[in-house]
Amino acid sequence: AQSVTQLGSHVSVSEGALVLLRCNYSSSVPPYLFWYVQYPNQGLQLLLKYTTGATLVKGINGFEAEFKKSETSFHLTKPSAHMSDAAEYFCAVSCVTEYGNKLVFGAGTILRVKS
């Protein structure tokens, strides 16, 4: 069964510093991986996804993630944090079910950006 582990429930960085949010997955089939962001009092929106092809994936708002099969990781990075990046971030893996697909989410990482 697929699963996702996000290391660190809370991450705090200074404005302008590197953002690194860690995600490791477990999957018995080639994984399709997603990062979603949830701003306060809002639903989730897609940041980026990896399906096939290039292992370095670029998303919105300057975020990117690299799929590393050997490490079963899909860490999210941004070179320079902005105050507006403060949110909760979820890593997810897409699983195949009898009737289609579903997302299995990690527990989430709350990013705090200090001025």
Add this chain to the structure above:
Amino acid sequence: EAQVTQNPRYLITVTGKKLTVTCSQNMNHEYMSWYRQDPGLGLRQIYYSMNVEVTDKGDVPEGYKVSRKEKRNFPLILESPSPNQTSLYFCASSPGLRTDTQYFGPGTRLTVL
């Protein structure tokens, strides 16, 4: 505007009083799903539906029911709510393939007293 809508956004109710949370999407998506979000647990799937009249249990289906009579609507029904169903609920839809992005509604915060 392409969107997933949920109603109500906030609901406080009492144990045992049946309630329905509606979900509607205007993107003609085949696939719809319900999740609940709890602190430290991320989002967990409750039920999903691949198409009209096709539904199946997710990871935490106990105490919930769903129906899919129309493609655009996927209501979540709590026949006899209990305090452990106090949570933040999200509806999502996608075209249906494993690689597809899921589009989420704004959430419904439910409190069961």
